[in-house]
Structure formats: structure tokens, C-alpha cells
Amino acid sequence: MYIPPHFAENRPDELHRIIAAHPLGILVTHGEAGLDANHIPFEFDPDIGEHGLLTAHVARANDVWQRCPTGTPVMVIFRGAQAYISPNWYPSKHEAHRQVPTWNYEVVHAHGTLTIRDDERFLRGLVARLTRRHEAAEPQPWKMGDAPPDFIDGMLRNIVGIEIAVTSLVGKSKLSQNKEARDRQGAADELAKRHHDELAQAMHKASQA
Template sequence: MYIPPHFAEQSPEELQRVMRDHPLGMLVTHGETGLDADHIPFAFDAQAGPHGTLSAHVARANPLWQRCPSGSPVMVVFRGAQAYISPNWYPSKHEAHRQVPTWNYEVVHAHGVLTVHDDERFVRRLLAGLTKRHEAAEPRPWKMGDSAPEFIDGLLQHIVGIEIAITSLVGKFKLSQNKEVRDRQGAADTLEERQQPGLAQAMRQTLPGSQSQSGRSSAG
């Protein structure tokens, strides 16, 4: 991934935020038939290993877990907030007319080593954790115990667990850091007005003087 220095994100906290807030990752693998990609929701454990661990499950019918055995190097791509940016949102455009459209985004590449867990206990524990997290906002959260045990037991036979020990995290946050402060603020304000608060907030956090920017400078 090409990363100009002003778009490089090195804060572990920010990289982990994207993985937690946008858990649907693109798992990129390479086998005998070439490159492939699977889109899978991951659970992230920051405490497991130097850079954390990603866990997920796939259908037993998915050849991924046989095509890429334990020990295979893989990469998972997580995409955070993203949106089109019009030059009309930059105050400087209306003075010099020297701005063009662009696209802002947050992306994290997690490189690691895959382990296959064809183990019902692993999968059951993983599913319980995933549903507990993603059902938390529901008025009456669904849990595995709501279904008949034999129904859940049958479903567990049709999925396989995978785990990725992360070896490195690479982040690119393209948030108009190469623009004037007033242009960055103008774009963020317009995004807020157009119901894109996540990207607007991310852009504001990179502005000089923001608390998050100070933290990034210390970490980087």
C-alpha cells in the first residue's frame, strides 16, 4: 500500500479503533490457485500477542480453511470511515480555483499468521462473544441459549474457526492532512451536514491543536 508520510497512521490505539468499529474485514490469502479474498466479521483481542489476535469463523464448505492451512501468511484489510470530498467544500477553491475532487478514508492492513481451529469449543466460545458484543444495543439481546441446544449443535458442525496472530499493523488515514487548515475544517463541516459524522470527526482529530493530534505526535 502506497502511504505518503502525511497520511501514515502509527498510533496503535487508532488502528485498533478502526478494527473494532468496522469489524468486517477482507481476508486476503494466497494459495496454489492464486490470490483470493473473503469478507468476514472478526473479533479483535488486543491482549493476545504483541500486536493482538483476530478470530473468526467460516462455513465448512468454504475451501479457505483447507486451501490455507495453519501457518499460512495472510492479510486482513479493515476500512473505516470514507467519503467523496468535493473541491467546493474548500474555502480556498473559491479564491484560486486550484482544487480537485478526492476521496478520504481510513484503512488498516493487519498482517499475520493463520491458524485453523476445527474445534467446536473454540467456535462456540467465539460465537458467544461475537453475539454478545453485537447484540448489546438490542432491547432484548439474542443469545445462543435462546435456541434449542440441538439446533445450535447442528449449526456448529457446519463452521470452522480461524485465528490470526497479528505480526504487524499498517495504517493509512487519508484525511486531507495535505490541505490548509481552513479547507480541512470546511470539508469536515460539510461532511457533518451531510450525515457523515464519523469521517468529519476523524478529519477534525488531525487538525493542529486537537487532543488526538497531540497523542499521535507523541506516539509517532
């Protein structure tokens, strides 16, 4: 990934925030058939290992877990907030007309080593944790116990678990850091008007750093 120095995101807390806020990762693998990408919701524990541990599951019918056995190097892409930026949002544009359109975004690339976890106990715990997290905001959160045991058992047999021991996190936050303060403010304000609140807040935060 091309990262100019002013867009580099090296702060662990920010990298972890982006992953936590946008857990649907893109698992990128490479094998005899070439490149492949799978879109998977991940659980991330930053306190396990040197750079954290990613866990997820895939359908048993998805042959990625057979094509990429334990020990395979992989990458997971977590794309955070993103939006188009119009040059009209920069105050300086209306003076000198020397601005062009761009796109602001946050992204994290997690590099690591894959481990296949094809065991029911691991899968049951993983699914329970993912469910608790993503159901937490519901008025009546769904839980595994709401479904018949034999149904849950059958569903668990149809998935395979994966773990990725993260060896490095590479982040990029393109938030108009290369622009004047007034132009950053103008773009962030316009994003907020268009309900891109997360990206607007990230731009404000970057301006204060």
C-alpha cells in the same frame, strides 16, 4: 499500500479503534489458484501477542480453511470511515480554483499467520462473544440459549474457526492533512452535514493532533 508520510497512521489506539468500529474484515489469501478474498466479521484482542489476535469463523463449505492450512501468511483489511470530498467544500477553491476532487478514508491492513481451529469448544466461545458484542444494543439481545441446543450444535458443526496472530498493523488515515486548516474544516463541516459523522470527527481530531 501506498502511504505518503502525512497520511501514515501509526498510533496503536487509532488502529485498534478502526478495527473495533469496523469489524467486517477482508481476509486476503494467496494459494495455487491465485488471490482470494473473504469478507468475515472478526473479533480482535489487542492484548494477545505482540500486535494482537484476530479470531473469526468461516463456513465449512468454504474451502479457504483447507487451501490455507495453519501457518499460512495472510492479510486482513479493515476499511473504516470513507467518503467523497468535493473541491467546492474548500474555501481556497473559490479564490484560486486550484483544487480537485478526492476521497478521504481510514484503513488498516493486519498482516499475520493463520491457525485453523476446528473444535467445538473454541467455536462455541467465539460465537457467544461475537453475539454478545453485536447484540448488546438490542432491546432484548439474542443469545445462543434462545435457540434449541440441537439447532445450535448443528450450526456449529457447519463452521470452522480461524485465528490470526497479527505480526504487523499498517494504517492509513487520509483526512486532508495535506490541506490548509480552513480547507480541512470546510470539508469536515460539509461531511457532517451529509451525516458522515465518523469521518468528520476523524478529520477534526487529525487537525488537532
